[in-house]
Amino acid sequence: MTKSTSSPQAARRLWLALRLPDLPAHALNLAIDSPEPLVVNDKRGLYWMNSAAAVAGLQLDMNPTTAQLLTGCVLHERDNNKEQMCLAQLAESMYQFSPYIETYCSKHEPQSGLLLEIASCLRLFGGAQALSNKIEQFFTQLFTQRKMTLAMGLAHSQAAAWLLSFVHYPIDDTSDRADFIERLKRLPIDFLHDFPKQVDALEKTGFVTLGDIARHIEVQSISSFKKRFGQTFADYLCDLFGIDQDFQQRSLFEKPVTHFKPKEFFTGQLQFDYPLHQIDQLQQPMESLLQQLAGYLQSRQLQTQHIEWALSDIYRNQNTLQIYADSPQSQWQLLFDLSLIQLENRDLPFEVDTLTLSCRDSLPLQGRTHALDFEPGRKINRQSFSITAAKLKARLGDASVYKLSYQDGYLPRDTNQKISLTQTCQQALPDIHQRAQRPAWLLDEPVIIEVRRQGLYWRGRITLIAGPERIQGNWWREPSARDYFIGLRQDQQRLWLFWDLHKQQWFVQGIFS
Amino acid sequence: MKLIPTDPNATSLEQLLCRGDIWRGQSHQTPLRLVVNSGYAQLNDRLVGGGWPVASLIEVCQRATSHAEWQLLMPALLANQRGLVVLLNPPANPFAQALLKAGMDLERLLIVEAKDKADFLSSFIELARSDACDAVMAWQPHQALSYTELRKCALAATEGQGIYVLFRPDAVRDQSSPAVVRLSLQWQLEQLSVSIFKQKGELVADKGAIDLPLPAAWKGLLPHQQLDQQGKSKPRIASVTPIHGGRRGRR
CATH class of the missing domain: 3.40.1170.60 (MutS, DNA mismatch repair protein, domain I)
Incomplete structure (x- = not known):
């Protein structure tokens, strides 16, 4: 059994669709x-x-x-990502008109936009017509540089408002639910862009307008559509025409409209009594702003890896400084140290009048897990070193602080791998390497050894004292065959050298230390 | 009732004498200080306190083309497998195979490259102050370090809890340095010769070189002219006569 009445709560809702047909071009x-x-x-x-x-x-x-x-x-x-970013920015600016904002992106048509539930804010703005005028004015101001087409539609549900945005009915305060449904009935079924297969099938069976569908539902029931075209399409039609299905109390099963949550970020600013011209003078204000940031992060259970300092002078010159930490922080100390490291080797570009700290990228506080460790001293040490590592990386660059790992490979150089501090080292050394003699230092590239009449020379005369050990393979990349020896230089330094069978040349590869 | 006053001066004097930085004239009594076993009995005997001093700058001089760092320090690094071992500005890439074979946990090993002198000093100070480091092995950058800069390193080392070794070229041996222990290394045919030429708490430091043994596998097959220096021990024979390799080189 189908009822054509709806609950009082649903009747209260009023959706305003803002369709942006030129969004793909605007995003680019x-x-x-x-x-x-x-x-x-x-x-x-x-x-x-x-x-x-x-x-x-x-x-x-x-x-x-x-x-x-x-x-x-x-x-x-x-560029779909840019379109989404544009929509998100627009949603943020629409937050001044309504707290209930949904984004709509059609999968089949270049039609994207926003849907605002405005029933709760009609009194504030003096009715739907006044509100739509305000939104139109806002859009005109926002897109003065580049034109952006805006189409609006007002209806009792999201789907209906979106469809009515394609036909230009004036937004007024007198139209009610019955008017919206009447307008919908005049639309051709081609407007159901999200259901191309169903539209095709309906056209073949003689349906021309949405009114034909509504009549069919009134005569028979929605269940015939449900059987033939699926639950999703039937639900969509019910939403469009405001049909309550078999529930006695529909409001119990109605999805509540969620509040739009604008992106929060921290920004703090200090204006000085007199212009600062030394880096040292900035330390105290920086510390103070970072403490404010730490308070903000801790009260919201957030962390951040990135902050931005902006130095400005009275002539509106601005210089920014980006600070990145390798692990998320909710305390201020490391961010302060990293900021000082960045400032250490610079001079102030001008006399600083205003210092601004902003933190736009924050993430929820992560619950950290630690391996069960019965040696508390060690655990504390490892934690404290993360701050030292972050400072070293800030000063020297990420590539200058690393760990070492073994990896399987034929050539000695291929078995040595530099890894970041967060990665785990591979330490399982095969037996063949366990038995062999290996030098503690490995040269970046093998160095050619000079061959003179008396023997081999590399920073002194070399005598071979052990070997050879043949390393052969790597034929799929660069075939190599080498005979490795331990050599004793005249200053008694032991070297690891090899005779390259392909190049017919001696090389030194490592130094025993 | 009159309370018997305690003598606060006697206690404070003892406390003062326990400090490592009080000069005590010709006295050979040295205050107890934390040390790390060097792994070599003869070296421990020679070092004041019986091992590598903790929280002190140790300066090792060696020839620019000569490298004996791991041979000297590896036993001490393996003795305490808790904290990190940091190589600051190493002369080449440490070879993972050799370190794993020696028993080093690679998770403890960290390499920091700081070619510039200012970066080197800041990094050394940062690392020395971190209580996570068991050892910092630092190689002086190309620019020479002045006494003031060495003093900064030495002061930073006193704030730490590990051993801090700075490797410098042999040419600076005659220059003054605030390091607590200064020594030089020299490879010999069958041993590593260590000469301690300055040591805090010992006026006559240079008491002759200490010879540390080399791994047996390193001895290999010695050249003919050096065989008579061998004594009675027979060298290990290599699997293939190396003269063969030398001939190849002359092709």
Whole structure:
């Protein structure tokens, strides 16, 4: 049994759809009102085009090469990530109008936008019409440089508001649920962009408008659609026409609208009584701002790996300093030390009037696990060294602080691997290497040994005292065959050297220490 | 009732004498200090305190082309397998195979490259102050270190809890240095010769060289002219006569 009435809570909801048909071009910084044909393509074909391209005869889903041949237009690859970022930024700015914001991205059409639930803020803005005017004004101000088309639709549900944004009904305060449904019924079924297969099947069976579907549901029931086209499509139609399914108390099963959560970040600023011209004078204010940041992070159970300092003077010159820690921090001390290391080798570019600290990238506090260790001293040491390591990396660069690991390989150089401090060393040494004599120092590259009449020379005369040990292989990359020897130089230094059978040359590879 | 006053002066004097930095004239009594077993009995006998002094700068001079670092320090590094061993500015890449064979835990080993002198000094001080390091082995950068810079290293070492060894070229042996122990290394045919030429707490430091034995496998087959220096012990014969390798070189 199907009811056409809905619960009071659902009736209270009012959704305003903000559809942005030019978002793909806007995300790529393209001027949509350009007289030249502009085209954005994805894997399937043309995804978006401007009016000049449409006039030139291009069509959506057309092959990009064909489009280029026809009009000579420049192809731009679609960037979904940038589109999502644009939408997120818009959602943040729409937070001033409503706390309930949803983003909508169609999988099949270049149609993305925002959906705002506005029923709760109508009184604040003086009705839906006034609110839509304010939003329109805001958009005009926001996109003064580059034009951005905005289409709006008002309805009782998200799906209905989105569909009504394609037909330009004025947003007013007098329309109610019945009006919205009446407007929907006039739409052709092609507008159901998210259900291309179902639309195709419906067209074949003689359905032309959404009104045909509504009539069919009234005469029979929604269950016939559910059987033929699946639960998702049936739910979508119910949402569109405000049909309550077999529940007596629909409100119990209704999904609550979630609050939009704008991204939070920390920013702190200090303005000085007099301009600072020495680095040392910055230490105290930096410490104070970092302590504020630590308080902010700790109260929100957050951590950060990246902070930014901005130094400004009275003429609005600005210099920024990026500080990165290799592990997330919620305390200020390490960030302070790393900041000082960065400042150590610099001079102030100008007399600093304002110091700003901002922290935009934070993450929830991670529960850290430690290996069960009954030697507490060792555990503390390892933890404290992470701060020393971070300072060393900040000063010398990540590549200058590393660990050593063994890895399987034929040539000695290939068995030595530099790894970062966070990686685990491989320490299982095969028997063949356990038995062999190996030097403690390995040269970066083997050095050619000079051969004179009396023998081998490398910083002194060398006599071979043990060997050879043949190392042969690596044929798939660079075939090598070497006979390794231990050599004794005249200063009694022992060396690891080899005779390269391919190059017919002596090389020194390592030094016994 | 009158309380018997304790003599605070006697106690404080004893306490003062326990400090390592009080000069005690010609007295040979040296205060007890923490040391790490060097792994060589004859070296321990010669070192004041019976081992490598902890939280002190140790300076090792050796020829630029000569390297005997691991032979000297490996036993001490393996004695306490708790903290980190940091190589600051090493002369070449440490070879993982050799270190694993010697018993070193590679998780404890850390390499820091600081070619610039200012970076070297800051890194040394940072590492010495960290209580996570059992040992710091540092090789002087190309630019020579002044007395003041060495003093900074020595002061930083006193804040740590490990052994801090600075390797410098043999040419600086005659220059003054604030290091607590200064010694030089020299390879000999069958041993490593160690001469301690300065040691805190000992006025006459240079009492002759100490010979540390080399691993038997290193001796190999000695050249003919050196066989008579061998004594009675017979050298290990290599599997293939090395003269063969020498001939190849002349092709």
